[in-house]
Amino acid sequence: GENVEQHPSTLSVQEGDSAVIKCTYSDSASNYFPWYKQELGKRPQLIIDIRSNVGEKKDQRIAVTLNKTAKHFSLHITETQPEDSAVYFCAASENTNAGKSTFGDGTTLTVKP
Amino acid sequence: EAQVTQNPRYLITVTGKKLTVTCSQNMNHEYMSWYRQDPGLGLRQIYYSMNVEVTDKGDVPEGYKVSRKEKRNFPLILESPSPNQTSLYFCASSLTNRGGQETQYFGPGTRLLVL
Numbered sequence: 001g002e003n004v005e006q007h008p009s010t011l012s013v014q015e016g017d018s019a020v021i022k023c024t025y026s027d028s029a030s031n032y033f034p035w036y037k038q039e040l041g042k043r044p045q046l047i048i049d050i051r052s053n054v055g056e057k058k059d060q061r062i063a064v065t066l067n068k069t070a071k072h073f074s075l076h077i078t079e080t081q082p083e084d085s086a087v088y089f090c091a092a093s094e095n096t097n098a099g100k101s102t103f104g105d106g107t108t109l110t111v112k113p
Numbered sequence: 114e115a116q117v118t119q120n121p122r123y124l125i126t127v128t129g130k131k132l133t134v135t136c137s138q139n140m141n142h143e144y145m146s147w148y149r150q151d152p153g154l155g156l157r158q159i160y161y162s163m164n165v166e167v168t169d170k171g172d173v174p175e176g177y178k179v180s181r182k183e184k185r186n187f188p189l190i191l192e193s194p195s196p197n198q199t200s201l202y203f204c205a206s207s208l209t210n211r212g213g214q215e216t217q218y219f220g221p222g223t224r225l226l227v228l
Contacts, residue, residue, distance in 0.1 A: 043219040043221055044203070045219070046216045049216065101171075103157070103158075
């Protein structure tokens with residue numbers, strides 16, 4: 001089955017700096033890669049996603065890049081703000097077994113004012 | 114308001130006492146899924162359903178059952194709970210696009226303690 005590894009497990013940055021979180025996956029059939037943000041005591045919420053037919057996607061301060069050959073994808077947050085502090089999860093799923101979702105173990109991002 | 118609801122939100126029970134956690138969505142989503150979240154382990158998929166009467170195992174299905182008799186509901190059943198099932202449980206739903214996944218919308222979570 002799919003295995004998703006996420007790094008780092010914790011990340012602390014100064015307000016205004018950039019933050020990068022990386023995930024690798026094992027199943028070359030995976031083709032959908034969402035990123036979720038979970039604030040303390042709340043439910044995960046999608047912040048951005050990418051499919052295997054594109055290499056990069058951007059939404060304001062957030063971007064995701066995908067390298068299918070190397071089987072890794074990354075979340076980039078620019079101009080970080082204290083409200084970006086949360087746990088971020090990556091996930092992978094594949095079209096032929098669309099129901100299965102495998103999540104990374106999460107990255108706790110702290111943005112210091 | 115489009116939403117996924119779960120009940121109960123908090124539950125303390127004892128080993129062996131059957132329980133059901135309900136999940137309901139009002140978005141007409143085909144896909145629904147259950148996850149458990151434990152510290153340091155992220156979200157692990159328990160069961161999922163691609164549509165009514167279609168369910169399948171995720172990565173950690175042992176000790177759980179599900180049913181999907183109607184599109185909006187996807188209950189999680191613990192026939193004989195054990196302490197290692199103490200966890201935070203999330204239900205999620207999404208549309209499916211030609212068999213591929215779309216954005217998952219998560220419920221508020223159910224915190225379960227099994228004594």
